[in-house]
Amino acid sequence: MRVPTLALVLAAGLTAAGCSSPASPASPAAEQTPAAAGRSVQHARGTTTVPAEPRRVVVLEPLELDTAVALGVTPVGAAVASNVTGVPAYLGVGDAVEPVGTVPEPDLEAIAALAPDLILGTESRHSQLYDALEGIAPTVFMATQSDPWQQNVELVGEALGRADRAAELLADHRRHCEQVADEHPGAGTANLVRPRDGGTLSLYGPTSFAGSVLECAGLTLPARDWGGDIQVDISPERVPEAAADHLFVPVQDVEDPAGVPTLVAGNPAAFPAVHLVDTSYWISGVGPLGARRVLDDVDRVLDAP
Template sequence: MRRHLITSLFALVLALPALAAGKTVSDAQGRQLVVPDSPRRIVALSELDLDAALALGIKPVGATLGRGQGGMPRYLGQASAGIAPVGQFASPVLDKVLALQPDLILAGGLPDPQLLAQLEKIAPVAISYQLGEDWQTALQRIGTLTGRSAQAQLALASYQQQATALRQRLGKAAGARVSVVRWNPQGPAYMLRDAFASRVLADVGLQRPAGQDQPGIAHSPPLSMESLQRIDGDWLFIGTLAASGPASDALAAAQQNPAFRQLAAVRQGHMAAVDGSLWTSLGGPLAARALLAELEQHLLAGNAKPRS
């Protein structure tokens, strides 16, 4: 009987999954947690987490959808193919997360203690950034959390090299006042000074129009068509989060409005319709480099045209 019990226990131990080697790290809130040295099954609960993981050579097994979208952030294209959706932005579905058997959950700036406690029953949960923190600091922390610090430094160096090169080539566009606008069904809202795109613009020496140079990481309240002059600038980049739908329809209608056509940026051919999931959301190194590439395409061409 005793020999049979020992044999059964030994078989049970062999059947258990091997425990991965771990390390103790601090997340963005200073919480201490043990994470695998090289996590293989990551779930990303924010656009920044997803972007950063992909840039570090990690394909998460799951991620929340891009805000205001029915899929992953569309600027990622095929890079996000095959990643299982686990719910809307900031609202992960616990059953979907559990089914993926993650070994690390990157929770972005998730502020809900109750949700965090539930997620911690599934896998180690790391708050990867503080709200308002720049994406470069967040990337370095995500590099530490995932055991990819060297790759994070390479990604930062690549971005900085691209930003410096563009800054040196801007020519007559140097110091231009660039307006970045998210068009909503209710109307346009401009991005504030500390938003993701605003910080990328600052890295290449571009400015925001005086009326938009306000502190904040998000965007203004929607403006009426009577206040349309507030979105004007030397250059105007307008995006919607989803490629189609009410916001896209509202933007198309606005472009036929005489007040819109009288904006200086529009009259000069300095308006471009862009991907709002890239320009008006929170991205990481992939988004930052893509945004630089679009700036170069439009500003150095000297004539930005709306995209169909």
């Protein structure tokens, strides 16, 4: 992506705002919160004053999108994991959220055209864009998408002025975990593998989003050296290293058995129970709503005879 100059970005934002009628309830200008009513939020790039009640939010990370919707704030724009799939259907927001490029390559002109009053992004992905984004609207950055997801949910809640509700959502998640774990004692071991090109599989660890949810639901991820990362890649000849009582495979179409990797399907001794799950919330949909869906899937799998 060729990043436009800040002048062009600001011009796009001013044009979009100027085209709105001040008398319209949906007008960005009418919804702006006075600076005097703002709040200070500490984040990866320092401290930023944000509106007391942001109303036109743009998010650049799946966790920020999931969390905002869970908190009752539907963003006006979001960077998406894929231009093909767009905003994940599981969020239930329909066409209310405008795609603004992809997560690794947000479209600054599209963001400015939405006249946001708050932008949420990630230092590890969007560091070079921070100054341009801050020129459009107050901008708050998570440090990295690899941080424990619950901590990032708390930051999003603070930025949106809904910290108490974010804490409630996380408490609900813990209770949901305990419920699933209590109903399925001795659930056994589990691994999550994502098919890659050339037969390589990405194996997700306990610090990943889905890995942490599997463990909180009472499943055990087999011990291995994760090297401080949320995942490791294993080559075709090492696929048996992913052996577990339950193997979860995130795919686009859970009804298509072709989604099971050939080396997994041909080794029932290592993989006695293989479950296709929806990648839109097992991998992409990090956040309270995605976690709820993952736990529901785990509960359904463990209930099956």
